[in-house]
Amino acid sequence: MSLSVKHDCSVREHEQVRPSKTVSTVALSLTRVYVENCFLGAEGVGQTIEQRLWSQGITHWERFEPTVDGVGQTRTERIESFIDAGERALDRGNVEFFDQRFPDGCRWRLYESFxxxxxxxxxxxxxxxxxxxxxxxxxxxxxxxxxxxxxGDDLTDENLRAAFEDAGLLVTFNGARFDVPFLESSFDVSLDHPHIDLMPTARQVGLSGGLSEVERALGIGRDLPDVDGREAVRLWHEHERGVDGALDRLVEYNREDTVNMVPVLESLVERLDDQTFPEQP
Known part of the structure; x- marks a missing residue:
């Protein structure tokens, strides 16, 4: 069974991820946080200083002026240096530049720009x-x-490395503790990528539990609500015994887990945007 066949093996087509927005340098969406809105990547700038800048209407790199109140000369120079380097990194599509500078709880801010x-x-x-x-x-x-x-088919070291080749930003649910280390210990693959883990991200807006619980809290439905991780193990063993349809059902469950993370992240980002970024006049 080839990779292309498995893509169609009794698995419904899922809604596509929205394409990247075309964003001008200043006229950004007023309800979304892009990296160009962020100043906490500069040395010595935390969310308190960033909120102070936003409260003065400095909500984009191009609005920053050396004469801004309450920042100081040294911090101003650091912000200007960060903006210069950030613009170059953004032009190159360099997610790692921002991932290395944003605090752990702010990695969700990478999503809109990348x-x-x-x-x-x-x-x-x-x-x-x-x-x-x-x-x-x-x-x-x-x-x-x-x-x-x-x-037993195409899950190999080589295919895994190829599958992640274009991934600049990983998105998982509890992947930092489970999926990533499990894959790295089982295969010759390195997943040292910028990473948004939806489990701690969900907790930032007061949502706990597993992926299914977070989905329900966000109003996101499932086609296979009766399948869970334990059932997935049983389905694999049934497949090994030759039970017809077991693998198709397992693959469909795995795909639903994965694709459902898109609206989960979209919903979490929207909530975090609302509680982080000020409304614009």
């Missing part, structure tokens, strides 16, 4: 311990395209 590089992915395994369990399926979703790799 959504075309965002790779949503999820894995299914036979257990929680990588030493005694194996990865059964891996699904990646980027720019509207969804790919699933299956153990």
């Amino acid at each position: 959504r075309d590089q965002a790779c949503f992915f999820d894995i299914e395994t036979t257990g929680l311990d990588h030493q005694t369990s194996v990865v059964t399926t891996v699904t990646l979703h980027q720019n509207g395209d969804t790919h699933t790799l299956v153990r």
Whole structure:
């Protein structure tokens, strides 16, 4: 079974991720935070200083002036240096520049500016311990395209590396603790990418629990509400025994987990935007 066949194996077509917005240097969406709105990447600038700048109407790099009140000469020079370097990084599509400078709780701010590089992915395994369990399926979703790799077929070191080749920004749910280390310990692949983990991001807006619980809280539905991680393990073992349809159902579940992270992130970013970025006149 080839990769292209698996893409169509009884799995419905999912709605595509919205294409990247065309953004002018100043006339940005007033309800979305882009990296060009952010100043906390500058040395010595935290969210308090950033909010002070925003409150004065300095909500974009091009609105920053050396004469701004309450910042000081040294910090002003650092902000100007950050803006100069940030513009070059943005032109190059360099997500890492901002990932290295933004605090952990602000990585969600990377999404709007780099959504075309965002790779949503999820894995299914036979257990929680990588030493005694194996990865059964891996699904990646980027720019509207969804790919699933299956153990025993095309889930190989080479194919995994190729699948992540264009990923500049990883998006997972609890992937920092589970999916990423599990894959890296099971395959010859490095996933040292900028990473938005939706589990701690959801907690920033008061949502806890697993992916399904967060989806329900956000009003996001599922086609397979009766399938969970334990059922996914059972489906894999049924597939190994030759049960017809078990693999298709497992792949569909894995794909739904992955693709549903798109509206989850969109909803979380919208809520975080509302509580972070000031309304514009």
